[in-house]
Amino acid sequence: MDDAASVRGLAGACVIVAGMSVEPTAWRRPGPTGEQRRNDVFVGVAVAAVAQLNLVLTTSAGYFVLGAPPSRLEQVLWTLAVTLPLAVRRRWPAAVAIVISAAFIVAQVRHSPEQQVSNGALYVSIYTLGAWGRDRRWARWVRIAIIVAMFAWLAIAIGISASDVPEGAFSNAAGPVEPLLATIANGVLLNALFFGFAYLFGETAWISARRRHQLEVQAQELRRLAAEVSEQAVIGERVRIARELHDVVAHHVSVMGVQASATRRVMDRDPAKARTALAAVEQSARTAVDELRRMLNLLRATGDVEERPSGSGVDRLDALVANARDAGLTATLGVYGEPVPLPESLSQAAYRIVQEAVTNTLKHANASVIDVRVRYHAAELEVDVTDDGHGAPPGAHAGVGLGLIGMRERVAAHEGTLEARSRSGGGYRVRARFPLAQTEAVPA
Structure with a gap:
């Protein structure tokens, strides 16, 4: 070898x-x-x-x-x-x-x-x-x-x-x-x-x-996670749209239903009051259409468009209470504390919670009085809505309706707390608290 x-x-x-x-x-x-x-x-x-x-x-x-x-x-x-x-x-x-x-x-x-x-x-x-x-x-x-x-x-x-190496094999070795x-x-x-x-x-x-x-x-795991994130984003957007549609449509349709019922009852004996109720129905319908049109425009937008909650902030609660008053309720609005500038998203969330509470009162409570209060504390914003209706039905679980679910989601998005339950003296209460950043707690 x-x-x-x-x-x-x-x-x-x-x-x-x-x-x-x-x-x-x-x-x-x-x-x-x-x-x-x-x-x-x-x-x-x-x-x-x-x-x-x-x-x-x-x-x-x-x-x-x-x-x-x-x-x-x-x-x-x-x-x-x-x-x-x-x-x-x-x-x-x-x-x-x-x-x-x-x-x-x-x-x-x-x-x-x-x-x-x-x-x-x-x-x-x-x-x-x-x-x-x-x-x-x-x-x-x-x-x-x-x-x-x-x-x-x-x-x-x-x-x-x-043993077989011949002599002279290494003669040139140096x-x-x-x-x-x-x-x-x-x-x-x-x-x-x-x-x-x-x-x-x-x-x-x-x-x-x-x-x-x-x-x-x-890479496959990243693709899977990206697909999951995309799916979660779609689901989150669907939930947001569903919440907005529920808040806008349910409220205005409920108000129109109550006012239409009142019109039917007084049309013959008090035509002037019937005309006032019909005008309120017309105004609620226009408001609902405007809100829906705004949401559809946001959905059609391809860029990053900030949602401008026009007509949907705490500064518009007086119109909301006026609608409840037009629907036949004795409605009052009280603002306590020194108002401070609020982020648009928080202001809209507070408005939607009051709107949903008023809608539930009109639809389910059989109430005659509703009281809306807004309290500006040092470190939080509180909205409190109470009525004198019959409260939650016996055995009902708070938070099972779509409206209450939407309210909890809005409050959770701002790290707040929500209380929704029957009152001991009769009626129902919805109270939400939103924490305020120190930079926000400056008098307007």
């Missing part, structure tokens, strides 16, 4: 120890795709053909460094045994590495002259086992076993060939190291680098594949 071409060892062993310190995870690399398998077949056949060509050239040049070669047929068979298994290298990497390594050693024992392409096939088989071996523990120990076997064969080959020792060290160094790179590059390829897999998983 040629010392520089037959054994691949020591440095590779050092790389193996370093590689074993990187413990792989439970991830198993998927097998090769159909296209990769077809490419392997093509590469395996091509390498076997090149090896046969190199065998013809080697024998034609009389380059028999291992000794007298076997028969021509045996040379061809050993060359095919070392190279042709590459056709399935990624499908069965461990089996291919074992077969090629065993065939490589036996071919050298039989003095097969083709070594150059066979060395490359051995390198590729070890690299492939490191890059594609699904069972990492098995792949590691198979490579270690192959390297140890090659090391053992190198030692045997050196022991056999050392270095400081003893010639035979230098030859052995040179062979070991070259083969150590050979095996070391095969092991290292295989591990690197497997780690790279694992990282690609992790990146794909992370």
